[in-house]
Amino acid sequence: MWLTQAHPEVLPRDERGDVVWPGARQHWRATSPVFREHALRLCRAMTEHYRGHPAIVSWHVGNEYGCHNRFDYSDDAMHAFQDWCRERYGTIDAVNEAWGTSFWSQRLTDFGQILPPRFIGEGNFPNPGRLLDFKRFSSDMLKRFYCAERDVLAEITPDIPITTNFMISANQSALDYDDWAREVDFVSNDHYFTPGAQHIDELAYSGSLVGGFARRRPWFLMEQSTSAVNWRGVNPRKQPGELIRDSLLHTAMGADAICYFQWRQSRAGAEKFHSAMLPAAGEDSRIFYDVCELGADLRALAQAGVLGSRLRRSSVAIVYDVQSQWASEHPTTPSRDVREWTEPLDWFVAFAEHDVTTDVTPVHTTWDDYGTIVIPCVYLFDEDVADRLRKHVRGGVRAIVTYYSAIADMNDRLFLGGWPGLIGDVVGVRVEEHCPLTSMYPGALDHLDLSNGACAHDLADVVTSVDDDTQVLATFTAPPTSGTDGLPALTAHRYGDGTAAYVVAGKLGADGIARSLPCLFDALGLPLADDDAAGDVLRVVREHEDGAVFEFLFNRRDHDVAVPDIDGDVIIMSHATRTTLAPTGAIVVRR
Known part of the structure; x- marks a missing residue:
C-alpha cells in the first residue's frame, strides 16, 4: 500500500483507462519501470538475507502471475506493446498485413499508432489480430518480469532451482505456459478441482497437460484445496475420500510434491472460507484426519521409490494449443458456445471410457513415439504444424482431426479454398462453411443426429466434398431443408503408405465421441476396449x-x-x- 501511494504510476489501468486501485492483490503493471526497480531491489535483499540457509531448497518466485493483472492498458503497456510489435514484425506494413487493417479503416502508418485493445464502445468488435497479439504480448511481459526476478535470485544463489506456480486446468488459459515452461528449473502448478461429474477426469486431464508442459519430467503441485474454495459463486466441498484420492491422482500424473493452499485457515480476509490443512473446525475434523492419512500415504510412496519416476507414455496424444483458445475467444466467431478448451477435455474423457489414458501435449512439442494423434479444435495452424502432421501420418501414425481445426493462420487470417486449410490433403475432405447449432432462435437447427447414434451440438462442419478414396463412416440426419441431411460426419482417408487420417465434423461432446470411437478405431485398425466394465x-x-x-x-x-x-x-x-x-x-x- 505504501508503494502504490508513493508511486501510483505502478497501478494498472483497465480498458477504459480507469485506474485499478489497490485493495486486493497484484495491483501492479508488468511494464512499469518503477515497480520493476522496487521489486528487484526486494528480490536482491531477500536473497542476500537467506543465502546459505539450509532450509532453502528452491525459490518460488511470485504467485500466480497474471491471475489478476494479466491485462494492462496503461501508457506503459502501450509503449511496450509498440516495441513488442516492432520486434515481432519489423515493419508497420507487416503489422497491417498480419492484422488485416484495411478493414474498417484501421490502417497504420507508424508504430506509434498502435494501441492496446482499449474500450471501443459497447457492442463494437476489436480487431482479431491485434487482440490475439495483445494476449501474446501480455504473457510475454509477465514472463519478462518473472525472468528479471529469477535472474537476480540465480545470480546470488546459482545452485538453488527456481520455479513459479502456473495455473493449469482444462479451462485456464491465462498465459502461454508451454513458453513459460522453458524459463523454470521445474514446472509447478496450482490446480483446483471441478465440482461434479468431471471432477476426476478434469483433474487427470490437467495433470497430463502439466506433464506435457514439463516434457514428461516430474513436476510440483504447488496449490490445491483440501475441500471447498472461496471464489466461485457456489463453493462445493470435497466429498469424503476425495482429499486423498485427488492428491494420489496428481502424484500418478507426475507430481513429485504435493502441497496445499493453505496450512491454517484464515480468520479474516477474502479467503477466510477457503479450506485448509488445519481447518477452522480444528484438529478434530475429517479434513485434518484425512490430511494426516495422506501424509502417511505420501511417506509410503516416497519410501517405495516413486520419486523421480516418470509417467508412462501413452500410445495416444491429444494436442493442446493455448493460442487457438485465445483466438476462439473473439466475439465474432461462428458460435460463442464453441471454445477450444472443451474439445481436448472431451476427447480425454471419451478415451478414458474405453480404458485409454491419453497424454495431453502442447502443439509445438514433438509427437514422436505416439501411434495416434488427436487434433481437437486446433484453430490456428502454420506450415510447421501441418508438415509435422503430414510427416507423421505418412509414416504410419493415425491422426484424428476435429471440426474447427486449421481454420486460420497464426495471425487469425482465414485460409481460403475450404477447410481444414493446410491439411485438406491429409484428411481428404473439404469444409465449405460452418453450421452453428442453437436454441437461441425459435425454430433454428439446434442439433444434428449422426447415423451412428451420436449427436452434434453447438457447431458442425458442412462437408461439401470428399476425396475419391475417403470412406464415410457416419452421416448427419436432419430435416431436408437444413441442407445437412446425409452430409459426412465421420470420415476416414488413406494417406501415405497405408496410413489413415480422420475428420470429426461436429461437436459431439464426450459421450458422442465415446460412442464414435469404436468405429473410428475399427477403421484405423486399432484395438479398443469395449466390454461392460470399460471406463470404470x-x-x-x-x-x-x-x-x-x-x-x-x-x-x-x-x-x-x-x-x-x-x-x-x-x-x-x-x-x-x-x-x-x-x-x-x-x-x-x-x-
Whole structure:
C-alpha cells in the first residue's frame, strides 16, 4: 500500500483507462519501470538475507502471475506493446498485413499508432489480430518480469532451482505456459478441482497437460484445496475420500510434491472460507484426519521409490494449443458456445471410457513415439504444424482431426479454398462453411443426429466434398431443408503408405465421441476396449529408470467397481479392498 501511494504510476489501468486501485492483490503493471526497480531491489535483499540457509531448497518466485493483472492498458503497456510489435514484425506494413487493417479503416502508418485493445464502445468488435497479439504480448511481459526476478535470485544463489506456480486446468488459459515452461528449473502448478461429474477426469486431464508442459519430467503441485474454495459463486466441498484420492491422482500424473493452499485457515480476509490443512473446525475434523492419512500415504510412496519416476507414455496424444483458445475467444466467431478448451477435455474423457489414458501435449512439442494423434479444435495452424502432421501420418501414425481445426493462420487470417486449410490433403475432405447449432432462435437447427447414434451440438462442419478414396463412416440426419441431411460426419482417408487420417465434423461432446470411437478405431485398425466394465477404472502408470513400476488405480464412477487383477505389492489402499474400489477409492501397486 505504501508503494502504490508513493508511486501510483505502478497501478494498472483497465480498458477504459480507469485506474485499478489497490485493495486486493497484484495491483501492479508488468511494464512499469518503477515497480520493476522496487521489486528487484526486494528480490536482491531477500536473497542476500537467506543465502546459505539450509532450509532453502528452491525459490518460488511470485504467485500466480497474471491471475489478476494479466491485462494492462496503461501508457506503459502501450509503449511496450509498440516495441513488442516492432520486434515481432519489423515493419508497420507487416503489422497491417498480419492484422488485416484495411478493414474498417484501421490502417497504420507508424508504430506509434498502435494501441492496446482499449474500450471501443459497447457492442463494437476489436480487431482479431491485434487482440490475439495483445494476449501474446501480455504473457510475454509477465514472463519478462518473472525472468528479471529469477535472474537476480540465480545470480546470488546459482545452485538453488527456481520455479513459479502456473495455473493449469482444462479451462485456464491465462498465459502461454508451454513458453513459460522453458524459463523454470521445474514446472509447478496450482490446480483446483471441478465440482461434479468431471471432477476426476478434469483433474487427470490437467495433470497430463502439466506433464506435457514439463516434457514428461516430474513436476510440483504447488496449490490445491483440501475441500471447498472461496471464489466461485457456489463453493462445493470435497466429498469424503476425495482429499486423498485427488492428491494420489496428481502424484500418478507426475507430481513429485504435493502441497496445499493453505496450512491454517484464515480468520479474516477474502479467503477466510477457503479450506485448509488445519481447518477452522480444528484438529478434530475429517479434513485434518484425512490430511494426516495422506501424509502417511505420501511417506509410503516416497519410501517405495516413486520419486523421480516418470509417467508412462501413452500410445495416444491429444494436442493442446493455448493460442487457438485465445483466438476462439473473439466475439465474432461462428458460435460463442464453441471454445477450444472443451474439445481436448472431451476427447480425454471419451478415451478414458474405453480404458485409454491419453497424454495431453502442447502443439509445438514433438509427437514422436505416439501411434495416434488427436487434433481437437486446433484453430490456428502454420506450415510447421501441418508438415509435422503430414510427416507423421505418412509414416504410419493415425491422426484424428476435429471440426474447427486449421481454420486460420497464426495471425487469425482465414485460409481460403475450404477447410481444414493446410491439411485438406491429409484428411481428404473439404469444409465449405460452418453450421452453428442453437436454441437461441425459435425454430433454428439446434442439433444434428449422426447415423451412428451420436449427436452434434453447438457447431458442425458442412462437408461439401470428399476425396475419391475417403470412406464415410457416419452421416448427419436432419430435416431436408437444413441442407445437412446425409452430409459426412465421420470420415476416414488413406494417406501415405497405408496410413489413415480422420475428420470429426461436429461437436459431439464426450459421450458422442465415446460412442464414435469404436468405429473410428475399427477403421484405423486399432484395438479398443469395449466390454461392460470399460471406463470404470482410471489406470495410470509411473516407471522408474531402475525398473520399478507404480500402477495407480482410481474409480471413475459414483458406485463401487471391481478392481482389476493386482500384480505386485499394494503400497496404498484408500477407500478400497483388493476386490472393490469405492466411489472415491484408489489403489497404488508397486512391482
